[in-house]
Amino acid sequence: MNYKINEVFRTIQGEAKFTGTPCVFIRLQGCGVGCAWCDTKHTWETNDNDRVFDIIAKESDGDSWASMSIQDILDYCNDSGVSHVVLTGGEPFEQDIEPLIEALYRNHFQVQIETSGTVPFDSSPNAWVTVSPKYNMAGGKEVLESCLINADEIKFPVGKDIDVERAAEIQKWFIGDVWLQPLSQSKKATKLCLEACYKHGFNLSIQTHKYIGVR
Numbered sequence: 001m002n003y004k005i006n007e008v009f010r011t012i013q014g015e016a017k018f019t020g021t022p023c024v025f026i027r028l029q030g031c032g033v034g035c036a037w038c039d040t041k042h043t044w045e046t047n048d049n050d051r052v053f054d055i056i057a058k059e060s061d062g063d064s065w066a067s068m069s070i071q072d073i074l075d076y077c078n079d080s081g082v083s084h085v086v087l088t089g090g091e092p093f094e095q096d097i098e099p100l101i102e103a104l105y106r107n108h109f110q111v112q113i114e115t116s117g118t119v120p121f122d123s124s125p126n127a128w129v130t131v132s133p134k135y136n137m138a139g140g141k142e143v144l145e146s147c148l149i150n151a152d153e154i155k156f157p158v159g160k161d162i163d164v165e166r167a168a169e170i171q172k173w174f175i176g177d178v179w180l181q182p183l184s185q186s187k188k189a190t191k192l193c194l195e196a197c198y199k200h201g202f203n204l205s206i207q208t209h210k211y212i213g214v215r
Contacts, residue, residue: 001099002067004029006043006090007058010080014209016130016155016179018112023084024077025215028097029065031090033116034139037159037183043090070103077109086112087127093119101127117147128152132181135166152176155205159183164196171200181205 006027013021030046031038038044042063055066056076077085085104087097093115104111105126115121117131118141131151133143148154148170156167158180171178180202182189190206197204209215 001096002069003073003095003097003100004046004065005055005068005073006040006065008056008068008073008076009058009215010082011214012209012212013084013086013112014207014212014214015181015205016203017128017153017177018084018086019205019208021084022082023086023112024080024082025086025088026073028087028089028092028095030094031116032094032139033091033118033134033141034137035134035157036138037157039184040090070100073100074103074107077104078107083108083110084112085109086114088114091116091119093121098124115147116141117143117151120144120146121150123150130155132157133166133170148174153179155179155181157181157183158193158196159186159189161192164192164200167196167202168200171202177203179203179205181207185210 006029008026011025013019013023029043031044042061051065092113101111111127113127113129115131116134129152131147132155135143153176154174156163158164167178180193180196182193193204196202
C-alpha cells in the first residue's frame with residue numbers, strides 16, 4: 001500500500017507529551033480543514049503534477065510530494081536510529097493509515113498520530129493519538145466528539161478567549177491531559193495560555209522545536 005507523503009525527516013518532537021523525544025516525522029499530503037493560520041498549507045492539495053521522485057531528499061517546505069510504500073517508510077525509519085514515529089500532516093486520517101500503523105508497531109516503533117479531530121478514527125492500543133481540535137475553519141469540517149473521546153491527549157491551539165473556553169469545557173470530562181499551545185508563538189497568545197494554565201490546570205505546549213531551529 002502506498003501513501004501520499006509531503007516529507008519524511010528526523011527531528012525532535014516539540015509539542016505536548018512527547019516534547020524532547022527524538023523521532024521521525026512522516027508528513028502526509030492532503031488536508032481539507034482549512035486553518036487560516038496553518039504553517040503547513042503546502043500539504044493541503046494533492047495535485048499529481050506536484051509529485052517528485054525522491055521525497056527523502058527534500059530539505060524545505062513545498063507542495064511537492066511522493067508516493068511511498070509501507071516498506072519505503074519502514075526502511076527510512078529503521079535507518080533513522082530512533083524509535084518514535086509521528087504521523088502528521090496535513091490530516092493523516094484522510095488516508096487509510098491503519099496498515100501503516102500496524103506495520104510500524106510490528107517493527108517495534110512507538111507510533112504517534114497528530115490529527116485535527118475532523119475525520120473519524122478508532123482508538124488503538126498500537127498508537128498514541130494527539131487530537132488538536134480545529135473549530136470553525138474554512139474547510140467546513142466539524143470537530144467530532146468521537147475523535148475527542150478516542151484521543152490519548154488533546155492539544156488546543158489558542159489565540160483567543162473562546163479557545164480557552166472550549167478547552168475548559170472538554171477538560172471537565174476528558175480523562176487524559178489537555179494542553180494549550182499558543183498560536184504562532186505570539187506573546188499575546190502565550191500570556192493567555194499561561195493565565196489559563198494557572199487557573200484551570202492545563203498543560204502548556206510551546207513548540208520547542210521552533211526555539212531550537214529544527215522542523
